[in-house]
Amino acid sequence: MRRNATGIDPSRLAHGPVWYYVHMRIQALEPVMSTTMTIRLEDEVKDRLDRLAESTQRSKSFLAAEAIREFVENNEWQIAEIRSALKEANAGDFSSDKDVDALAKKWKVNAG
Numbered sequence: 371m372r373r374n375a376t377g378i379d380p381s382r383l384a385h386g387p388v389w390y391y392v393h394m395r396i397q398a399l400e401p402v403m404s405t406t407m408t409i410r411l412e413d414e415v416k417d418r419l420d421r422l423a424e425s426t427q428r429s430k431s432f433l434a435a436e437a438i439r440e441f442v443e444n445n446e447w448q449i450a451e452i453r454s455a456l457k458e459a460n461a462g463d464f465s466s467d468k469d470v471d472a473l474a475k476k477w478k479v480n481a482g
Contacts, residue, residue, distance in 0.1 A: 409434070 411419070423430045458464075465473075 404435075 419430050419433060423433055426433070441480075
């Protein structure tokens with residue numbers, strides 16, 4: 371099976387090549403406190419991480435820490451939004467049928 375640098379078989383991509391954009395965060399000039407953590411990975415995920423680290427010239431530790439940071443930030447945001455929505459719902463703060471209909475017409479939503 372032919373694979374590209376990310377370990378993905380290009381023939382399995384339904385919509386042509388996939389481009390991966392690696393972004394970098396600018397760190398503060400002050401040292402950032404960190405801690406060591408051990409995790410278990412499936413062999414396939416570990417192999418893919420190895421290839422990604424080599425392709426991006428980043429350490430596996432950096433990539434794993436960045437992935438965990440993004441996961442935590444996304445889930446914190448999602449939980450905060452859910453809590454906010456529940457607070458609004460508990461206060462009876464709902465859109466009227468008229469508001470929902472107007473929005474559906476705006477986006478030409480047809481549920482039927």
